[in-house]
Amino acid sequence: MLYHLYELNQAALSPARAAAEVGRLLFRNPLNPASHTPFGRGAAAALELFERSTRRYREPIWDIATTTVDGREVAVRERTIISKPFCKLVHFERDVSASRRRKDNKLLIVAPLAGHFPTLLRGTVRDMLPDHEVYITEWRDARQVPRSSGGFDLEDYVDYIVEFLRYFRGDVHVMAVCQPTVPVFAAVSLMEAANDPKVPHSMILMAGPIDARESPTAVNKFAVSRTVEWFRRNVITQVPWPLPGMMRNVYPGFLQLTGFMGMNFGRHISAHRDHFHHLIRGDGDSAEKHREFYDEFLAVMDLTEEYYLQTIENVFIEHKLPKGEMIHRNVKVDPGRIRRVALMTVEGEKDDVTGLGQTFAAHKLCKSLPESMRAHHEQPGAGHYGVFNGSRFRAEIAPKIKAFMASNRRRTSRLARAFSRNA
Template identity: 45%
Template sequence: MMYRAYQLQDDLMEPVRFFARQLKATTDTFLWSWPEEGRRRFKAGLEMVERFELSHARPEFDITEVMSGNRLVPVTAEIALDLPFGQLLHFTKDVDTPQPRVLVVAPLSGHFATLLRGTVQTLLRDHDVYITDWTNARDVPVEAGSFGVEDYIGYIIRFLEEIGPGAHVLAVCQPCVQTLAAVAIMSEEKHPDTPLSMTLMAGPIDPRESPTEVNEFAVAKSLAWFQRSVITTVPSRYAGGGRRVYPGFLQLTAFMAMNMDRHSRAHEHLYEHLAHGRDEEARKIKDFYDEYFAILDLTEEFYIETIDRVFHKAELARGAFTYKGKPVNPGAITRTALLTVEGGRDDICALGQTSAAHELCNSLRPHLKRHHMQANVGHYGVFNGKRWEREIYPVVRNMILSME
């Protein structure tokens, strides 16, 4: 019922958006007698109406070239492995010398992997980059089966096998837990494709450390409450019709509610930029929200298991995490170097939650461990923006290079 109500509202808004688009395109003709400033403001208002929508389709990464070494080289995104709930995407480029292969594990938390476009673009300067490109659950037929936390771990292992021996792994946010578990499993099995290094960035390895508003909300409600309140069924009009999901529009609402003042100000600024013809400033805001408003649904089992195993029980931090019925032991990691990165102003994954991985990886020698705390950045600043490029990325690059 919840999904149908959302879809109905979106369907009802589409004629309004269509009318705004058509009206904006003819404003200069039928309002020719208006002052230029008046026409700009009217068109700006129409564009704000036109943009009032969410997208459920993955945007393009749109990374076509990158500066590698001393030259600009073309980049092509290719599907290296296609599985029902996600693809392994490879950014190929023609370089003279082989570069370290890095698997970027993107979060499955309501946004597409393209949210890490800036992360990937920076890594491409010096690395051969792959990324987990998760599929919108509403587009996966029910016949494809379920996808839970352990399936996510299995996908990471399968992707690393596809890349082959000697790779590195970098996880952002939520999948730090599954990535650490995957590397622990591979290490214990002495898997030949165990990565050489593991970078965990702003992830809830131990959400009990300095709990944030997100953590407190997750543990304040029962699993029954989450199932009753936020899980819904995909309408039959989609390929995944009948699948039970945590819809992306609810996740986006939750994210925006945490910083509603900031989002409101951003849209006020967008209107003013449009109204005054400041196209470049407007474009930056529009690009961000085009990405931010592109959302995907999570399977019910993945979402509920994440709430239960990561936040309610903190299984990995407590040494109680299992995979296919067997205990997961981070202490089995002896050869994979560990780098943890945290943001000093992160209000989603606070200080101490990611660095907790060091205590769990207690068999690693000191020279294979490193922690970086970046002051004055929030959650997204850990993996995007100027401080990521100028201050955090060099630390990541040096860790990877040291293990080559």
């Protein structure tokens, strides 16, 4: 019922949004004398804020047409490598020679499935493209997946990661950002336990809740203060007609967005107030930066009921992975079996979503991994998004990740060959 009320509200506001957009264009038209007055500029700014605050934001596009390789601009095209009901494996294919592709490290970025679209990592992809073959998981919005495609839970998520990793036959590095650190860690653990020769060279875990008991944030405290049944009763609803996923039980994106906004409500209010003043002053650059950020931030996707509730229970309430109690398809997930895959963890000093130590906990669980195959970086001054996006990532974090991957590609290749001989 909740989803139906949301859709009804969206439909009811449509005429007002259309009228606001017409009014905004009228007051911004330079042929209109009022557009040159404080009243006209204020009216245009207010109408834009209303329209943007009430619109439904669609899935953003990647908008990565080129990158720079060795000082030369080259074309980039998106190519789907594997297509699954709930995810696509996408390759950002650079227009470079085959020899250059073989030389550069392959990097699989596992995007979060936590409410925002994978394009939230657009900056991460752009920063890694100049000297890497970049692939990414492009998760699908659950409301767009028909019920006939079946369900999707945390175990399916891990299976997807294993399948994607095996596609590269061992010649890949995997980077998990935030939420997917747990399923990626589990997938690598299972592959190692099965003596799979197609394990990646290394895994980079960034700002993720490997052990949410460490430095618990407001998000963690909220989760442990509720039961799974509470979440089922209060935040799970059904996709309405006429969406393709009608009648599928989901955790809707608009509820997740409410939580995101509530965590820093004052900051968002200030940002919109500043945007209003930028529009009045004609500060186009600042206004455009605001639009770009919120076009991404306000675009959200639904998560399947089973995946969402299993994640809440396993990761945030029961802490099954760090306790050694996580089970996948009747097999225990044991990170202590990891011995060939180098591990790097990255955390932000001011991360208010994933507290300090939650990602570093992965090192404590990898009991069989040599110290020479480990690295940890704590980024001073970085919040959650700063760990994987922006100037600090580009200038300080990304170079360390690239160096780690470069050194461990050779090392793990030798280990893999030795392992194959002894297997």
